[in-house]
Amino acid sequence: MILLHILIFILGACLASFALCLANRLACDEDLAAPSHCDFCQHPLTPWQLIPIAGYLLQRGRCHFCRHQLRTRYPLSELGAGLYVLLLFFKFGNPTITFFMSLFFATWTLVLALEDQATTSVTSAFLFGGGLFLLLYSKRHWSWPAPSTWFSAGLFLLCPSYLYFRQQLGSADLLYLIICLSFFGLPKTLWITVLACLIFLATANYQTKQPKQPFLPALGAAALLILLLT
Numbered sequence: 557m558i559l560l561h562i563l564i565f566i567l568g569a570c571l572a573s574f575a576l577c578l579a580n581r582l583a584c585d586e587d588l589a590a591p592s593h594c595d596f597c598q599h600p601l602t603p604w605q606l607i608p609i610a611g612y613l614l615q616r617g618r619c620h621f622c623r624h625q626l627r628t629r630y631p632l633s634e635l636g637a638g639l640y641v642l643l644l645f646f647k648f649g650n651p652t653i654t655f656f657m658s659l660f661f662a663t664w665t666l667v668l669a670l671e672d673q674a675t676t677s678v679t680s681a682f683l684f685g686g687g688l689f690l691l692l693y694s695k696r697h698w699s700w701p702a703p704s705t706w707f708s709a710g711l712f713l714l715c716p717s718y719l720y721f722r723q724q725l726g727s728a729d730l731l732y733l734i735i736c737l738s739f740f741g742l743p744k745t746l747w748i749t750v751l752a753c754l755i756f757l758a759t760a761n762y763q764t765k766q767p768k769q770p771f772l773p774a775l776g777a778a779a780l781l782i783l784l785l786t
Contacts, residue, residue, distance in 0.1 A: 561642060564651075568641025569608035569634040571663050576633055579670035582679045597622035608634040637666075644784055657693055661739060662780055664690070668732065669776035676770045678728045687735045694738040729771050736779055744782050751778035 581588055592601045599621040605611045612631040619626060641659065648655040664686040671678050736745045756774035 561645070564645045565638040565642045566608070567638075567659075569638040571641065571659065572634045572637030572666070573606070573608045573630070575637075575663050575666040576630060576670065579667045579674070582667070582682065583671045583674040594619045594621060594624070595627070596624040608638075640780070640784065647784065657690075658783055660686075661690060662783065665732075665776040665779055668728070669773040672728065672770040672772040676768055677726075678772065683728055683731060687731060690735050691738050725771065729775060732772060732775055736775075740779075740782065744786055747786075748775065748778045748782050751781065 577592060578588070580586075581590075592606055593599060594601065596619060599619075602620075605615060605620060607614075609631050612626060615626065617626055617628070618624065640662070644658060644662075645651070645655065648658070664682075668678050668683060668686075671682075733745065733749065736748055740748065752771070752774040755777050756769075756771055759774070760769065
């Protein structure tokens with residue numbers, strides 16, 4: 557059992573490493589199939605340098621080739637993701653289809669949030685591709701809702717739609733909320749929205765001074781918390 561927990565932790569760390577790399581390449585419009593390289597000297601990395609957490613420690617926090625100090629967000633994100641996935645595994649108890657779909661949702665969310673934070677935009681193909689896959693999975697659990705549920709969902713989407721047309725909310729934010737509505741259901745999506753607003757307000761002073769502050773990172777953080785805690 558301990559070995560399984562270690563493997564689950566490693567899986568989480570690898571997913572975070574993949575998400576960070578993918579988000580960075582999408583944000584910089586780089587070739588997704590190109591070999592990984594140092595962000596500073598562009599030297600291709602060897603396999604041992606790509607090991608999550610361990611690669612950073614083995615290099616003592618500096619690039620093996622140019623000796624430039626590496627960004628600490630990589631090992632910290634990998635550590636945090638490893639612990640998050642381990643807690644998610646404890647929640648589900650077994651590696652079920654729901655557990656793996658939750659991992660897909662978490663990885664998809666992390667990539668979108670990181671790209672939006674860096675560029676205040678997301679890659680449409682990745683957003684729609686992942687969203688469609690989640691919608692198809694969620695369709696298995698759909699049942700025809702009562703009229704009151706349709707009415708509540710309509711009221712819920714009315715406010716984000718108004719903000720979208722007022723250009724206070726991006727189309728990616730609105731689509732992400734719709735995916736959450738399908739994946740989580742209405743009550744949890746309401747909690748995600750409220751929690752995202754609180755996170756956004758709490759972190760507004762620490763965000764970069766951009767003409768438009770990205771909201772998707774706050775939505776993603778809220779969704780990941782709700783996924784783990786409920």
